[in-house]
Amino acid sequence: MFETAKEIGSIRPSRKKPIFHVNNRLRSYLKKYGREVKLPAAYKDLLRFTYSLPLKDKSGKPSLWETVTYDMREWEYLRDSLVQIYAILKTEGDLSFTSHLDVARIDFCSFGNSQPFRIRIVNKFNDNHDHYYIKQADASRVYGLELEHLLSPNRITFLTHHDTLVEEHIPGIPGDVFAEQQLHDGKTNIIRFAKEFVKFNERCFVRLLGDMRSYNFVINVTPDIDEDFQYRIRAIDFDQQCYEGRKNLYLPQFFKENKPFVDVVLKHLDLESIAQYQAEERTMMTFRLVSSRYRVMELLDIMNSADISSYEKIHQLRVELADHFHELSFLRCKTMGQLVKTQLKQTLRKSLVHIPKTKSKFDD
Template structure:
């Protein structure tokens, strides 16, 4: 097993524009089988019919990448009811009995990035408490990323699809860039524990080939513990699931936006500790894989034949991984799905040999 070297430094950047890959029939059937594909009262295209927009500023008065959009009255009345219903489908499996307490407070649109998402703010009319969810274009590579996150990470993900529409729950946490700026160097931050978590997050991304985890594409959750705090880094953008050709784009340590964290990892942890935390994370991923092995195999079988990247990127990644692991199996891969499956086998090989699998091998 080749360990990820945190002393290797390189500044990289993913492709500026990634195409939207349509959901094929096999993936659609998978989504229906596991309750992801449902009927929705409004679609992504419905939200595109806004009349105008104004830039959205944060609580400090700084402009964001989002714009608040408005609709004509007839369109708005329809959308208000439909979007509250979608929230109920997402949160309460379609129990609409609570809808009278809810309303749409705001709809924001982001033209930055690939998915051009809408962010829906739902407010409780009784106490003004609010929640968010997102409506995006359904992109098969993003859906694979969400599903692999749900199955292989320590986090569960709620999302729904309907035709060309993807609905995602809001993932709460401190944005990674905000954490670096306002929390990383605070006296009450346990930097050693956070450094450990970043090593584990780095490993999670590399094992399942989730790319572009720059600081603004993940959040940090802080949980009070017995005498201190625990940290969890969660990905919030799954657009770059096994799309890019460069191996290092799947390692958060190589993005310049994350460099302050990498510096703390090198300062706080020695090589043996880093290797230990990487091994711990691979073991936990293997346990999750084994417990969901049939569903994961079903997903990867569909992914194996799906078109979710460009031929030149597939060629580059399989060559780089073959060279990195000194393993020619990667050179036989013809799709990104095949590369992901080979990557899982390669990175989890030691753990797969020792964890019981009730007679079912992942190699099948």
């Protein structure tokens, strides 16, 4: 249930999260499902830039990104390789479309755990552009991306190759920008948006995706009938998948950056409506789990023995979840993967009991 406004803003995620390497079992899983492919360039290749310039946003304010440049020989190699990676990401490696594509810019962000590069691809014929990201392959982020693909309403494309992770660009209005410029502009359907934030909050908690502050998700606005709009909130940062120890770090409602959204929920939705929307989202997650139950169980079995957090954080989270749900089964969990599996069983139990095959498989 949503808390009162005075209880918001008292939590912060860890200042620096370590990179967890992709182990052999996870690597085999990625190969099986077409995520692990050979790439012509690696993350470490992009680190060989000669200098960088601060990148400003459209309003002229400094951003967290820097545009990087390379010497000519390095640039020629990277340009061809990055266009090929874009083709692998978008057309399964069909290079027949690459002759009219070029790399317009490479940006680097030292802020955050993955220190990503953002690749700007441009169509030389019509000047249309697209982006994708190259990051360090962190197991936490890979688990988060895969769970997003399987359990959320969004499909997502990403690729790995050894220590390199390639992610598609997720379009949308950044949450912090939406809160500042559009939430109260008179055009936003506040009640529909409040409903979506409740559902997003529930999705994150059910699969233990943490640190969903407003700049770590985007808003998709879709025109609907009667000149109205529908809203979808999409996570864009997944390296805090089941890492933190505090339960509230997996609930976006508790971050001070999300207070404008929480205020809208508390003002426009009653408790019964909030409970209804939470139940709707859990039901939809159950349907998604049913449709891909064997793949989800395979992923969770790998997570069960994965080293993706510290003992202290695992112990804290299992105690807080056990106390929250009054469920002792959390106290038997020894890894974050086991906590994710138990969390899914606990929160989706009411829906799962109506699907006997899924229930028996999930309880193995």
